[in-house]
Amino acid sequence: MRIGNMFLAATAAVALSATSLLAGSDRLSIDGQEMTTRAKAPDYTPNLDQVISGWVFRSEETQALELDDFDNPSFVFIDQANDLWNKVDGSEGKSCASCHDDVAEFKGLRTVLPRVVDGKLQTLEDIINSERVNRMGAEPWGYTSAPMAAMAALISLQSRGMPVQVKIDGDAAPFWERGKEIYYTRVGQLDLACANCHEDNYGKMIRADRLSQGQINGFPTYRLKNAKLNTVHARFKGCMKNVRAKPYKPGSDEFKALELYVASRGAGLSVESPSVRN
Amino acid sequence: MKRTSVLLAAAVLATAAQAAETSPGDVVFDNGAVSRSLTGVPGDPANGRKVFMNRKKGNCLACHANADMHDQLFHGEIGPTLDGVAGRYSEAELRGLLVNSKNTYEDTIMPAFYRADGFKRPLDKFKGKTILTAQEVEDVVAYLMTLK
Numbered sequence: 001m002r003i004g005n006m007f008l009a010a011t012a013a014v015a016l017s018a019t020s021l022l023a024g025s026d027r028l029s030i031d032g033q034e035m036t037t038r039a040k041a042p043d044y045t046p047n048l049d050q051v052i053s054g055w056v057f058r059s060e061e062t063q064a065l066e067l068d069d070f071d072n073p074s075f076v077f078i079d080q081a082n083d084l085w086n087k088v089d090g091s092e093g094k095s096c097a098s099c100h101d102d103v104a105e106f107k108g109l110r111t112v113l114p115r116v117v118d119g120k121l122q123t124l125e126d127i128i129n130s131e132r133v134n135r136m137g138a139e140p141w142g143y144t145s146a147p148m149a150a151m152a153a154l155i156s157l158q159s160r161g162m163p164v165q166v167k168i169d170g171d172a173a174p175f176w177e178r179g180k181e182i183y184y185t186r187v188g189q190l191d192l193a194c195a196n197c198h199e200d201n202y203g204k205m206i207r208a209d210r211l212s213q214g215q216i217n218g219f220p221t222y223r224l225k226n227a228k229l230n231t232v233h234a235r236f237k238g239c240m241k242n243v244r245a246k247p248y249k250p251g252s253d254e255f256k257a258l259e260l261y262v263a264s265r266g267a268g269l270s271v272e273s274p275s276v277r278n
Numbered sequence: 279m280k281r282t283s284v285l286l287a288a289a290v291l292a293t294a295a296q297a298a299e300t301s302p303g304d305v306v307f308d309n310g311a312v313s314r315s316l317t318g319v320p321g322d323p324a325n326g327r328k329v330f331m332n333r334k335k336g337n338c339l340a341c342h343a344n345a346d347m348h349d350q351l352f353h354g355e356i357g358p359t360l361d362g363v364a365g366r367y368s369e370a371e372l373r374g375l376l377v378n379s380k381n382t383y384e385d386t387i388m389p390a391f392y393r394a395d396g397f398k399r400p401l402d403k404f405k406g407k408t409i410l411t412a413q414e415v416e417d418v419v420a421y422l423m424t425l426k
Contacts, residue, residue, distance in 0.1 A: 207340040
């Protein structure tokens with residue numbers, strides 16, 4: 001109990017010192033469940049002391065939308081995903097529910113993705129499409145399409161509050177190295193790398209936006225800007241286009257490798273999906 | 279006959295204008311500074327001010343605060359504030375910073391505004407193009423020179 005209190009006090013002190021820099025709050029509790037929005041940085045990110053959820057960098061008004069699932073606009077799409085879960089599609093006459101009793105059985109899955117299976121890097125979107133094609137005999141969904149984003153959000157939600165913990169060694173190592181290389185490579189006419197904005201300058205304003213660390217623990221994320229759920233690869237594509245670089249394709253080996261690397265930079269943060277951003 | 283000579287004269291004029299404009303690959307740097315005007319045409323500070331603000335042009339305000347533009351809602355915090363910048367740099371140094379600031383500050387995050395190639399994976403529509411035209415660079419330099 002005592003230790004608990006001391007720990008809370010220490011967290012509060014960190015939170016206070018940070019609020020001078022940031023717009024909103026540090027403490028995220030969703031319907032009573034505490035999220036870890038700051039964690040000690042892993043040793044493979046020597047340029048970061050802490051890893052910080054994108055939620056911390058948003059304005060109070062945007063932050064508030066994530067505190068309660070009734071206020072979170074993502075939940076319209078969670079409802080749609082629940083319908084898709086039960087909907088029969090494809091030549092086998094099956095729905096997700098025909099094979100899986102309850103989506104809750106995927107608790108924890110999101111925390112370990114992307115992962116290597118049979119020598120290939122596998123994302124949540126890959127798993128969803130492989131189920132559709134191989135088990136249901138249905139058409140695959142577009143990698144960043146609305147049903148894909150909704151289903152990815154529903155499955156990710158089952159892990160909400162659990163720490164991100166992707167594997168980066170062993171057979172994952174070459175994918176992780178490739179992702180790291182992309183993260184630090186300057187591209188486009190503006191000649192900028194992910195690291196220039198999200199590692200060197202997070203916390204600062206870039207005109208009207210406050211730069212975050214570009215973490216993906218909250219994806220898919222509802223953006224006020226486009227009023228829909230956005231997938232990880234759609235966001236990567238957007239950032240690349242902003243620096244006037246030709247983006248890799250959603251679902252490409254490059255973006256999957258980048259996803260693994262970026263996920264690993266958020267180790268210890270809570271899965272916050274489906275989050276709300278501007 | 280008369281027609282042809284007018285056309286010819288126009289063509290000669292156009293070539294002369296082009297010759298006066300230094301292409302991105304031919305800009306001569308001296309310690310990061312560029313002393314020679316890129317166009318020979320004096321910069322227009324009023325247009326430079328517009329280019330500075332415009333999100334599709336300089337978008338300098340994305341990274342730099344500038345008190346002269348206090349009417350604009352959002353100023354970036356990534357680079358130094360540019361208040362009084364004309365007191366810290368000469369015109370040649372400012373031109374050099376705009377053309378390619380990496381010759382002044384190695385590894386800077388600031389984009390090179392008058393460089394056409396050497397980029398990795400540029401979007402097709404920007405391939406071989408500079409962010410600003412030579413005259414826009416001159417205009418922004420003229421504007422920065424007013425920030426005393």
